[in-house]
Amino acid sequence: MLYQGVLTKMETQYENPIQYFLVFENDFLNMNQLLGKTIKISFVKYQCLNCGLDKPKYRQGFCKSCFYEVPQAADWIMRPELSTAHLGKEDRDLEFEKKAQLQPHIVYLANSSNVKVGVTRKSQVPTRWIDQGAHEAIEIVEVPNRYLAGITEVALKAHVSDKTNWRAMLKNDAKDENLVAWRERLKDFIPDETKAYFIDNNAETNLEFPVSKYPIKPKSLNLQKTPEYFGKLVGVKGQYLIFEDETVFNIRSNEGTVVGIDVVA
Structure with missing residues (x-):
């Protein structure tokens, strides 16, 4: 099943463990339910969180011109x-x-x-x-x-x-x-x-986080260099997805990026 939308920071619920939700415009994913599953993350395009245009994100999910204009930045x-x-x-x-x-x-x-x-x-x-x-x-x-x-x-x-x-x-x-x-x-x-x-x-x-395996040498996923990534989700902590191969994906630093997420197995 394919989900697609612009990334914003995950919503959370204070439970034991913390519950995480990736919220898109018309859908959402409970990331806790994907633990132990292999998912594919695909880069689609950029979408500035202010103007909505497909312009390279600059900081905090905004394109460069919006970053220097909006009060949120x-x-x-x-x-x-x-x-x-x-x-x-x-x-x-x-x-x-x-x-x-x-x-x-x-x-x-x-x-x-x-x-x-x-x-x-x-x-x-x-x-x-x-x-x-x-x-x-x-x-x-x-x-x-x-x-x-x-x-x-x-x-x-x-x-x-x-x-x-x-x-x-x-x-x-x-x-x-x-x-x-x-x-x-x-x-x-x-x-x-x-x-x-x-x-x-x-x-x-x-606080208790939903993590079954912590990475020893975490390596950050860069969707610009790796526009399609497959990995088994083993944890969520902070605003990071943690995968079995020690790849980690920072949702917060990728705000303003449109991605496709497919649950493969």
Whole structure:
């Protein structure tokens, strides 16, 4: 059976294990049900997530011109400390920025390849941790806007990483950490503006991923170089599909690509 559509990040449900869904315009696939099956992934074309044209994707699923125009790709997305909606200042689209920035945000610690600090909207907990492939996470502060979360992250990343090593995450190399203890150690480095928002009464969230075999030396599938790939699906973690031959396919980095997916056996 052939499914075809433009890739966007997999939808998830927080269960044990995590449930993954690849959602197309008129159909969807529960990826957990494909574990142990051989599937074919075929490159069809590009489709910008904004303009919908078949133009080479540039970043975040957008073509180059859209990437520099749409508010969903502005600098404050990756660097929340650059948010200005709380000041009434527009970057690309003030109404969009108010909706996205002026809502509760969480600064958190997650352990995927290592302990890292990050920022997410409160409504995206625990989805953000699932997307990063974290097997444990904990909240540090809950603040009323994105700017305050951003300046807190900047202060804390001087003392803890803000990056995930995707290879280590996929190899399941991360060791268990006491995130409550980590949070206590970092407490003194929280900026004065957000100290009042410190959370000290919640425990770690633990996440289980549907993986039967972790790769030892993961190699990334590039559909531009290999436009047709066959592989037996043995796991899903973060936003990656993991295959028996240790090939991994990053759905998130291939957003804006139209693919065909066929369940072969």
